[in-house]
């Protein structure tokens with residue numbers, strides 16, 4: 001998959017959940033486009049692996065062990081940031097899937113804490129850390145197609161991802177006048193290490209349901225992040241960009 005070319009020299013980006021999966025590819029693309037990137041992730045092991053895999057960019061890369069669901073952890077990481085921020089990608093997320101009948105209060109709390117409250121915690125901690133002179137202040141929140149349409153077995157996840165959309169539109173209104181744009185991306189089914197391990201027949205059946213006849217790649221989401229946070233997207237604010245191959249049409 002080819003990457004769009006955007007120039008992020010002199011820009012600083014934070015990617016939550018950037019140590020693995022979609023967030024890792026987002027991180028890689030910003031580094032390749034010249035940005036300094038700080039990964040906030042709670043998995044120390046994944047952070048170490050990511051650092052090793054991105055060693056060619058070591059001068060541009062900073063990693064921090066942060067639990068986005070923990071307000072104090074976010075505040076501490078924000079206080080020790082090595083540079084002012086231009087772009088924030090709120091990507092960290094988890095699933096605890098069960099039908100509503102079987103879903104426990106703990107399943108609900110865990111997903112809401114990371115996937116919804118986590119965005120509040122991170123963005124709140126970082127708002128004052130944005131570069132006040134930046135003409136390029138951008139927040140991109142990773143929602144999901146499930147936040148728009150719901151999904152069997154995902155009461156907690158769908159509620160959180162719908163909440164992300166409401167939060168995005170509210171911030172677009174409130175922060176737009178203060179120099180930010182705030183947008184969301186609603187990915188469809190994206191291939192990550194975990195999904196790549198699924199049986200080929202299952203993946204083929206899923207691809208067949210997508211109008212473009214393939215599942216999404218992590219680079220599809222990274223491309224959308226770079227676009228929405230670019231100079232070129234300065235008039236795009238409060239939108240939800242579906243990146244799903246048209247699966248819900």
Ligand SMILES: NC(=O)c1ccc[n+]([C@@H]2O[C@H](COP(=O)([O-])OP(=O)(O)OC[C@H]3O[C@@H](n4cnc5c(N)ncnc54)[C@H](O)[C@@H]3O)[C@@H](O)[C@H]2O)c1
Pocket residue numbers: 016017018019020021022023040041042043046066067068069091092093094114118142143144145186187188189190191192
């Ligand atoms: N993969 C898909 O098909 C898909 C589809 C739609 C939306 N999404 C969304 O994209 C985002 C990334 O998903 P992914 O598939 O790459 O997941 P992943 O599990 O591969 O990666 C998630 C990363 O977030 C980190 N993380 C989780 N909880 C955290 C916390 N409390 N604090 C800090 N870091 C935390 C993990 O350590 C991991 O590195 C999520 O928000 C997910 O909901 C994914």
